[in-house]
Amino acid sequence: MRADARRNYERIVAVARELFAAKGTDVPLDEVVKRAGVGAGTLYRHFPNRDVLVEAVYREEIGAVADHGRKLAADAAPEDVMLLWFREQVRFFTRKKGLTFALRASLDQEHEVFSWAHGVLHEVADEVLAAARGHVRPEVTTVDLLRLGHGLCVATERATPEEAERMLEIVVSGLRPA
Structure with missing residues (x-):
């Protein structure tokens, strides 16, 4: 992609991300x-329909969550990485719930974007779990982390920030070795 076309693409995605979050x-x-x-014409050259634009924004957002998770795995204290990872998941879900629902409404569950997102999040959860080893129960798996993260997102959907934080701490406490 030419530099000017790439800038236009990125600007459109950034603006769409802001507007989708707000409206x-x-x-x-x-x-x-x-x-x-x-x-x-520039918008439709890059994004022939709304679904393609929503998908691009979703990919960017999942990429940001993955980057944050990788940074946590590399930099956070092993005893803190789980709580920080779950906080990021809840924060993402709270901000981007409409984006996920819009994609699920327009695409079937077998669509490539969902398998891509699943793969990316699975890789990052592997890294987070490896970083936290010794501070989590040995039987905890990557799938456990992904399911717990999803459950926390649903459970905290209507919770106050204080209630959400308490739930996060309870879950993380339950993951620690006995």
Whole structure:
């Protein structure tokens, strides 16, 4: 992709991410075009329909969660990495729930974007679990972490920040060796 085309693509995705977070994924694409400072043709050249744009934003967001998880695995204290990882998952779900629902409504569960996201998150959860070894029960698996993270997201959906933090701490405490 040429440098100017890449800049336009990135600007469109960044603006769409902001607008989707503020107004939902049904925001008029004309508003994305206007805020991004590009023409409609530029938007549709990169994103032939709304679903393709939503998918691009979702990929960027999953990439950001993965990058954060990798940074935690590399830099966080082993005794803290689980709590920090689950906090990031809950934060992502809270911010991007509409994005995930929009994708699931428009794409079937076998779509490549979901298998890609699953693979990326599985890899990062492996890294997080490896970083926390010695501070988590030995029988805890990567799948356990992913399912617990999903469960925490659902459980904290309507919780106050204090309630959500308490649930996170309870789960992490239960993961620690006896």
